[in-house]
Amino acid sequence: MLDHVPVLLKEVIESLDPQPGQNFVDGTFGGGGHTRAILARLGPAGRLFVFDLDPVSISAARLLGPNVECWQKNFRQLEETIKYVSPHLPIHGVVLDLGISSIQLSDPALGLSFQxxxxxxxxxxxxxxxxxAVIVNTWRENDLAALIRELGEERQAKQIAKAIVNRRHEAPFVFTTDLAEVIACVWRRRGSxxxxxxxxxxxxxxxxMAVNEELENLRWGVRGAIRILASGGRLAVISFHSLEDRLVKQLFKEASRECICPPSAPRCVCARKPLGRILTKKPVRPSPxxxxxxxxxxxxxxxxxxKL
Ligand SMILES: C[S@@+](CC[C@H](N)C(=O)[O-])C[C@H]1O[C@@H](n2cnc3c(N)ncnc32)[C@H](O)[C@@H]1O
Incomplete structure (x- = not known):
C-alpha cells in the first residue's frame, strides 16, 4: 500500500499558523500528513478534532494521542459535532484537503482506480x-451523459454514456477495469x-464525486467551518477540481461580502458586516x-x- 504525501504542506502550515495550546480541526484526515504537522505545532495542550469518511483512515487517526478526537463522519457534520462535544471551545483553524488519498486510490476494494x-x-x-455500479447500471443515458459532462468536464460524455448503456444491455458492469475498457474503446473508435x-x-x-456528493459536502462543510471558527481563526481548503475551486472561491466571497443590497439600490440598507476576509487573492499552487x-x-x- 502506498503512503499519502501531503500536498502544499508548508503552505498550509504557514497560512494556518497553529500555535501551542490552540484547537484545530482536520476535516479530511486521509494519511494524516497535515494533521501530524498541525499537532506538532499545537503541542500537548492543544486539541485536534479529526474527521474522515473512511473507517480505515480513522482507525489510524485513533493512534495519534490523547489530545486528538476522531470521528468517522462527513465533514459536513463538523459544526454540529464540535458544538455538541465542546460548545464553548474556540476553534483557531480548520483544514479541508479534498478528494481522496493515494492510500484509497491504490485500494482495489474502494474501486477508485481504473488501473x-x-x-x-x-x-x-x-x-x-x-x-x-448503481449509477452506471441503472441511470438513463441522458442523465449519465450530463453527470460525466458536468462533474467530469469530459468532451466525449455523450459517446461514453451511449457506450455504457450499450454494454450494460449485454451484462451489468461489475469491475472498474470493465468500465475503463469501454471508455478507452470510445476514444479508440472515434480515432480521437x-x-x-x-x-x-x-x-x-x-x-x-456523484457517489460521495462531494460538491454538496464542500458547500456545507465550508459554511459550517466558517461558523465554528473563533475570531481570527483561519480556514484552509485544498481542491483538485475546477468546480470545487470555483465553489470555494464563491463561498469565501459570500462570507467576506459587506453589502448585499441589489446594485439598483441607491444606498446600502442591509448594513451587513463581513464575517471575514480572504487571505489568498489568487489560489496558492504547488511549486514545480x-x-x-x-x-x-x-x-x-x-x-x-x-474570520474577523
Ligand atoms: C486528499 S485526502 C487527505 C489527505 C491528508 N490531508 C493527508 O495529509 O494525508 C482526502 C481525505 O478526505 C476524506 N474525505 C473526502 N470527503 C470527505 C468528507 N465529506 N468528509 C470526511 N472525509 C472526507 C477522504 O476519505 C480522504 O481520506
Missing part, C-alpha cells in the same frame, strides 16, 4: 450509500487523440519541485480565509 481491478464501489465510507491522462480519468472522477516529487499535487489549489 486496479475492483468492484465499482467508490464510496469513501466504504459501505454506506449508493455505489458507482488520446488525452494526456487515461481516457477514463474524468468519468471515474465524475462518478466518485513539489509537482516533480509528487505529480498528484499538480492540480492542487489552496485558498485561505480568516
Amino acid at each position: 486496479e481491478k475492483g468492484p465499482l464501489n467508490m464510496r469513501l465510507g466504504r459501505d454506506k450509500g449508493m455505489t458507482a 487523440m488520446q488525452p494526456r491522462l487515461h481516457p477514463a480519468t474524468k468519468t471515474f472522477q465524475a462518478l466518485r 519541485l513539489e509537482i516533480t516529487d509528487n505529480p498528484r499535487a499538480r492540480s492542487a489549489k489552496l485558498r485561505v480565509w480568516q
Whole structure:
C-alpha cells in the first residue's frame, strides 16, 4: 500500500499558523500528513478534532494521542459535532484537503482506480450509500451523459454514456477495469487523440464525486467551518477540481461580502458586516519541485480565509 504525501504542506502550515495550546480541526484526515504537522505545532495542550469518511483512515487517526478526537463522519457534520462535544471551545483553524488519498486510490476494494481491478464501489465510507455500479447500471443515458459532462468536464460524455448503456444491455458492469475498457474503446473508435491522462480519468472522477456528493459536502462543510471558527481563526481548503475551486472561491466571497443590497439600490440598507476576509487573492499552487516529487499535487489549489 502506498503512503499519502501531503500536498502544499508548508503552505498550509504557514497560512494556518497553529500555535501551542490552540484547537484545530482536520476535516479530511486521509494519511494524516497535515494533521501530524498541525499537532506538532499545537503541542500537548492543544486539541485536534479529526474527521474522515473512511473507517480505515480513522482507525489510524485513533493512534495519534490523547489530545486528538476522531470521528468517522462527513465533514459536513463538523459544526454540529464540535458544538455538541465542546460548545464553548474556540476553534483557531480548520483544514479541508479534498478528494481522496493515494492510500484509497491504490485500494482495489474502494474501486477508485481504473488501473486496479475492483468492484465499482467508490464510496469513501466504504459501505454506506449508493455505489458507482448503481449509477452506471441503472441511470438513463441522458442523465449519465450530463453527470460525466458536468462533474467530469469530459468532451466525449455523450459517446461514453451511449457506450455504457450499450454494454450494460449485454451484462451489468461489475469491475472498474470493465468500465475503463469501454471508455478507452470510445476514444479508440472515434480515432480521437488520446488525452494526456487515461481516457477514463474524468468519468471515474465524475462518478466518485456523484457517489460521495462531494460538491454538496464542500458547500456545507465550508459554511459550517466558517461558523465554528473563533475570531481570527483561519480556514484552509485544498481542491483538485475546477468546480470545487470555483465553489470555494464563491463561498469565501459570500462570507467576506459587506453589502448585499441589489446594485439598483441607491444606498446600502442591509448594513451587513463581513464575517471575514480572504487571505489568498489568487489560489496558492504547488511549486514545480513539489509537482516533480509528487505529480498528484499538480492540480492542487489552496485558498485561505480568516474570520474577523
Ligand atoms: C486528499 S485526502 C487527505 C489527505 C491528508 N490531508 C493527508 O495529509 O494525508 C482526502 C481525505 O478526505 C476524506 N474525505 C473526502 N470527503 C470527505 C468528507 N465529506 N468528509 C470526511 N472525509 C472526507 C477522504 O476519505 C480522504 O481520506
